[in-house]
Amino acid sequence: MRSLAIRLARTAATIFGLVLVTFVLLRLAPGDPAELRFADPTQAPGPSALEAVARFREAHLLDRSLPVQFLQYLGPFDLSPRGHECFGGTGEHRWNGLLALDLGHEYLRPSVSIGSELARRLAVTLPLALVSALLAFALAVPLGIAQALRRGSAFDLLASLVTLTLYSTPVFWGALLLLALFGPAGLGWFPVMGSQAFETFGGAVRHSVLPVVCMSYGALAWISRQMRSAVLETVQQDYVLAARARGLPERAVVLRHIVRNSLLPTLTLVGQVLPWLVGGSLVVETVFEIPGMGKYAFDSLERREYDAVAACVLVSGLMTLAGLALSDFLYARFDPRLRHVER
Missing domain, CATH: 1.10.3720.10 (MetI-like)
Incomplete structure (x- = not known):
């Protein structure tokens, strides 16, 4: 029983380390999903495009610090503006993240789970x-x-x-x-x-x-x-x-x-x-x-x-x-x- 508990603890630590390292490396990589979604290669971004980018980043917490983004990704509470009431949200979407068994939706295709x-x-x-x-x-x-x-x-x-x-x-x-x-x-x-x-x-x-x-x-x-x-x-x-x-x-x-x-x-x-x-x-x-x-x-x-x-x-x-x-x-x-x- 003790060996089983040790194995489970090591497995949990390995999964957490994998999640953490993957999250940090992806966030530190160059590129911005908000700019990719609203970018128009034919013309320079105007005020409306910049405003849309800002709203997108705010909705997905991309303008927040890495620890806040990681807590959002890990869950189980949704920290976004429409998330849990305990964290200043509207309560429309209370639960989010891996601990809530929610992998989220795509940025560029919001309807795709x-x-x-x-x-x-x-x-x-x-x-x-x-x-x-x-x-x-x-x-x-x-x-x-x-x-x-x-x-x-x-x-x-x-x-x-x-x-x-x-x-x-x-x-x-x-x-x-x-x-x-x-x-x-x-x-x-x-x-x-x-x-x-x-x-x-x-x-x-x-x-x-x-x-x-x-x-x-x-x-x-x-x-x-x-x-x-x-x-x-x-x-x-x-x-x-x-x-x-x-x-x-x-x-x-x-x-x-x-x-x-x-x-x-x-x-x-x-x-x-x-x-x-x-x-x-x-x-x-x-x-x-x-x-x-x-x-x-x-x-x-x-x-x-x-x-x-x-x-x-x-x-x-x-x-x-x-x-x-x-x-x-x-x-x-x-x-x-x-x-x-x-x-």
Whole structure:
């Protein structure tokens, strides 16, 4: 019970630190959402535009100090002019902020709820990340096992070279290369652009091939290297040598003793890969014009939508923490040594 309380306290402190750092960095970044909304590039701002900017900044507390803005963002009370009566507001909108489970509305599109928009974007990003993670594990685990069992062979050297190249290839460069090779300008095998295609299932599948490949190749290389190292370590264990000394068939030794025990360290990667892919989807979704959370974060950053960007960062952080907790749970569940200690 004490360890659970400590873990929860650390998680809460991590979330608060993430929220605070994200808030400060966004507010210190150059640019002003009020000026972006009311700016007219064809002419100099007149008195009416300056007055509209001032009203906008006052309504969203952008003219107040950073501590006041942070309290407004954190909640649960609304400190704006139409907020809670205890803080001089009209009482029209009493509750606001993260503690009130309110992510707010966009600056440039006031009718758009950030929470609703984020949920809609996650419905696109999560399936892509899940399929990418499944593809990466399905290919990386047998590849790592085969490399370890054929250590030093030509296959091992070639596979190591390929995985090292994939792991070293930046995602943005890989995405542009896939566009050039398989897009309309290249072989024309797959459509690659346009958010309209994700409105139908068939269009979503065809448009998802290249993004899934782009999102999964880095994870595939990383997982296969981890799996290879785990198998090489397991092969040297005494129980493997004892199994071979008892005359067990090599197939039984590999499947029952080597592979089964080598999968335990890989379990820690299960909960980490999916949040990593979701959080790293920004580049892929931007290049392929996919209307997911990564593209939403990028577009929001360009428009200085502070709360929208902070919401995307918060979701990525929460998924990472959940992934780490899942990894710990899986390791404790399937490792007999930890189960023995708990008993």
